[in-house]
Amino acid sequence: MLGSKAGTQILDGNHAAAVGAKLSRVQVIAAYPITPQSPVTEKLSEYVEGGNLKAEYVAVESEHSALAVCSSASLVGARTFTASSSHGLAYMHEMLHWVAGTRLPVILACVNRAIGAPWNVLNDQQDSISQRDTGWIQIYARTNQEILDSVIQAYKIAETVYVPVMVCYDGYILSHTEMPVDVPSPRDVDSFLPPYKPHTILDPANPRNYNLVTLANPRVNAEGVLCHGYMEIRYLLQEALQNAGETIASVGREFGGLFGRSYASMLWEYSLDDAEIVIVAMGSLAMEAIVAADTLRDEGHRVGVLGLRVFRPFPKSDVVTALKKARLVVVFDKNISYGSEGATCSEIKSALYGSGANAVIRNFVVGLGGRDIKARELAGAVNKSLPALKEGVLNDEYPEWICHI
Numbered sequence: 396m397l398g399s400k401a402g403t404q405i406l407d408g409n410h411a412a413a414v415g416a417k418l419s420r421v422q423v424i425a426a427y428p429i430t431p432q433s434p435v436t437e438k439l440s441e442y443v444e445g446g447n448l449k450a451e452y453v454a455v456e457s458e459h460s461a462l463a464v465c466s467s468a469s470l471v472g473a474r475t476f477t478a479s480s481s482h483g484l485a486y487m488h489e490m491l492h493w494v495a496g497t498r499l500p501v502i503l504a505c506v507n508r509a510i511g512a513p514w515n516v517l518n519d520q521q522d523s524i525s526q527r528d529t530g531w532i533q534i535y536a537r538t539n540q541e542i543l544d545s546v547i548q549a550y551k552i553a554e555t556v557y558v559p560v561m562v563c564y565d566g567y568i569l570s571h572t573e574m575p576v577d578v579p580s581p582r583d584v585d586s587f588l589p590p591y592k593p594h595t596i597l598d599p600a601n602p603r604n605y606n607l608v609t610l611a612n613p614r615v616n617a618e619g620v621l622c623h624g625y626m627e628i629r630y631l632l633q634e635a636l637q638n639a640g641e642t643i644a645s646v647g648r649e650f651g652g653l654f655g656r657s658y659a660s661m662l663w664e665y666s667l668d669d670a671e672i673v674i675v676a677m678g679s680l681a682m683e684a685i686v687a688a689d690t691l692r693d694e695g696h697r698v699g700v701l702g703l704r705v706f707r708p709f710p711k712s713d714v715v716t717a718l719k720k721a722r723l724v725v726v727f728d729k730n731i732s733y734g735s736e737g738a739t740c741s742e743i744k745s746a747l748y749g750s751g752a753n754a755v756i757r758n759f760v761v762g763l764g765g766r767d768i769k770a771r772e773l774a775g776a777v778n779k780s781l782p783a784l785k786e787g788v789l790n791d792e793y794p795e796w797i798c799h800i
Contacts, residue, residue: 402577402578402580403575403576403577403578404575404576404578405573405574405575405576406539406543406573406574406576406578407434407539407569407570407571407572407573407574408506408536408539408542408564408565408569408570408571408572408574409431409432409434409435409438409506409570409571410434410438411539411540411542411543411576412435412478412504412506412542412543412546412562412564413434413435413436413438413439413442414438414543414576414578415542415543415544415545415546415547416439416476416502416504416546417439417442417447417448418543418547418578418579418581418584419474419476419502419546419547419550419584419588420448420449420474420581420585420588420590421439421448421450421474421475421476421502422449422450422451422468422473422474422475423450423451423453423464423465423468423469423473423474423475423476424436424439424440424443424450424451424452424453424475424476424477425452425453425454425455425460425461425462425464425465425468425475425477426455426458426461426477426478426479427455427456427457427458427460427461427479427483429458429479429480429481429482429483429508430480430508430516430566431480431506431508431516431518431566431567431570431571432478432479432480432483432504432505432506432508432566432570434570434571435478435504435506436452436477436478439452439476440452451468457486458479458483458484458486458487459486459487459489459490461477461479461487462477462487462490462491462493462494462501462503463490465477465494465501466490466493466494466497466499466501469494469499469500469501469593469595470497470499470593470595470597470605471593471595471597472591472593472595472597473591474500474550474590474591475501475502476501476502476503476504477501477502477503477504478503478504478505478506479503479504479505479506480505480506480507480508480522480566481508481509481510481511481516481522482510482511482522484505484522484523484526485510485522485525485526488526488529491526491529491530491531491559492529492530493606494531494559495529495530495531495558495559495632496530496606496628496632497605497606498557498558498594498632498635499557499559499595500550500553500554500557500558500559500560500591501553501559501560502546502549502550502553502559502560502561502562503531503559503560503561503562504542504546504561504562504563504564505522505523505561505562505563505564506564506565506566506570507519507520507522507523507563507564507565507566507678507729508522508566509521509522509763509764509765510522510525515764515765516566517566517567517764517765518565518566518567518568518729518762518764518765519729519730519762519763519764519765520535520563520565520677520678520728520729520730521729521730521731521763523561523563524706524730524738525730526561527706527707527738530558530559530632530636531558531559531560531561531707532549532552532553532558532559532560532561532636532639532643532705532707532708533560533561533563533705533706533707534548534549534560534561534562534563534643534704534705534706535563535564535677535678535703535704535705535706536562536563536564536569536678537663537678537679537681537682537702537704538569538574538679538682539569539572539573539574539576540574540575540576540577540656541564542562542564542569543576543578544650544654544656544658545562545658546562547579547584547587547588547650548643548646548647548650548658549562550588550591551587551588551646551649552639552642552643552646554591554592555642555646556635556638556639556642557594557635558632558635558636558639563678564678564679565678565679565680565729567765568679569678569679577654577656579654583653583654586653587649587650587653587654609623609624609625609628610624610625611624611625611626612624612626613627636707636708637708639708640661640705640708640710640713643661643705644659644660644661646658647659647660658704660704660713661703661704661705661710661713662701662702662703662704662705662710662713662714662717663681663700663701663702663703663704664699664700664701664702664717665684665685665688665699665700665701665702666688666692666698666699666700667699667700667701667717667720668699669697669699669720670697670698670699670720670721671697671720671721671722671723671784672691672696672697672698672699672721672722672723672724672725672777672781672784673698673699673700673701673717673718673721673723673724673725673754674687674688674698674699674700674701674725674726674727674773674777675700675701675702675703675724675725675726675727675739675740675743676700676702676703676726676727676739677702677703677706677729677739678729680727680729680761680762680768681700681702681703682702683768683769683770683773684700684702684727684770684773685700686770687770687771687773687774687777688700690770690771690774691774691777691778696777696781698777701714701717701718703739706739706742709742709746711745711746714742714743714746714747715746715747715750715752718743718747718752718754719750719751719752721752721754722753722754722755722784723754723755723756723757723780723781723783723784724743724747724754724755724756724757725756725757725759725776725777725780726739726740726743726756726757726758726759727739727759727761727768727773727776728740728758728759728760728761728794729760729761729762729763730760730763731760731763731794735793736758736760736793736794737758737759737760737794740756740758740794743756744756744790755783755784755788755789755790756790757776757780757783757790757791757795758791758794758795759776759794759795759796759797760794760795760796760797761773761796761797763798766798768797772797776795776797
């Protein structure tokens with residue numbers, strides 16, 4: 396570890412995200428308030444106003460404008476940060492595509508909250524999951540420590556592969572809950588995260604246009620150079636996401652070597668060595684799943700937990716390796732792809748298809764709109780799924796719901 400031991404502070408999740416952005420020396424912040432995200436950028440505005448962060452804080456009239464400001468600032472070479480939740484993230488939808496398509500390393504803290512109608516200000520992951528196809532890397536934190544660490548790592552990841560990163564964490568469960576957090580010194584973070592070196596150019600002597608109308612096929616420009624068509628640009632973004640896993644892991648290893656907390660995998664694993672039953676979840680629910688797994692082990696079942704830290708790019712090969720011994724996989728989703736199943740479950744099934752894995756998969760939709768989900772309920776759902784261990788049982792077409800209907 397570099398320098399002195401990190402100082403421990405009691406921080407809620409929103410404060411942890413703000414400290415992570417401050418330590419990353421962001422230069423432009425733009426955001427519009429929305430519950431439960433507002434305290435993130437309120438804290439950053441305090442840092443700027445108090446002279447503790449040398450940055451421009453831009454007050455805007457909407458979430459769409461917030462991301463437009465961050466996009467423009469990033470394009471001219473500034474390190475940028477924004478945050479949102481729920482309908483605010485939905486309002487950003489167009490700009491999410493623009494930022495990814497321009498390959499700008501913008502960082503967004505998504506404080507996960509339910510989507511209306513009806514109105515609900517409590518937690519589930521429908522907001523970020525509904526934006527999974529916009530070209531952003533998505534990282535899900537289980538604790539407030541992981542929120543702070545993930546924001547710092549996100550800048551190094553994004554500025555290496557030139558893809559924006561969304562750091563997601565559960566509203567209220569993490570955003571407004573205080574936990575001990577080891578806060579590294581600015582000097583140590585500076586040694587890990589160098590100043591941003593943009594791949595875009597702002598130079599009056601060398602004027603450039605970005606994001607012009609681009610047709611399907613490659614075309615020769617005024618200098619006679621064959622330039623990419625629209626499809627080539629889309630391919631390059633997909634290739635960047637496909638290959639980003641190596642960067643995410645290497646940045647996580649480097650972070651672990653410096654600060655003593657390793658993030659060398661895109662997954663979190665718990666008691667998988669002998670597990671024939673594996674619980675899969677994302678965010679803080681993965682921590683609750685550990686308690687459920689311990690309870691089930693006390694009952695004599697070999698149960699482990701696979702927590703998804705990174706949802707995009709989806710870590711297919713890592714998932715296959717982690718689940719190769721499993722006979723039953725129970726996936727808990729705080730989201731629903733209406734007419735199908737939970738998005739995490741779909742990704743797990745896709746990863747295992749053709750891998751030779753023989754696990755039966757059960758999907759439970761839980762915790763929507765802030766519905767409390769306890770470890771005993773997770774354990775009960777696993778017990779309910781045990782008959783699937785019988786030979787010849789097929790996967791269900793649709794998920795089960797843990798609610799009172």
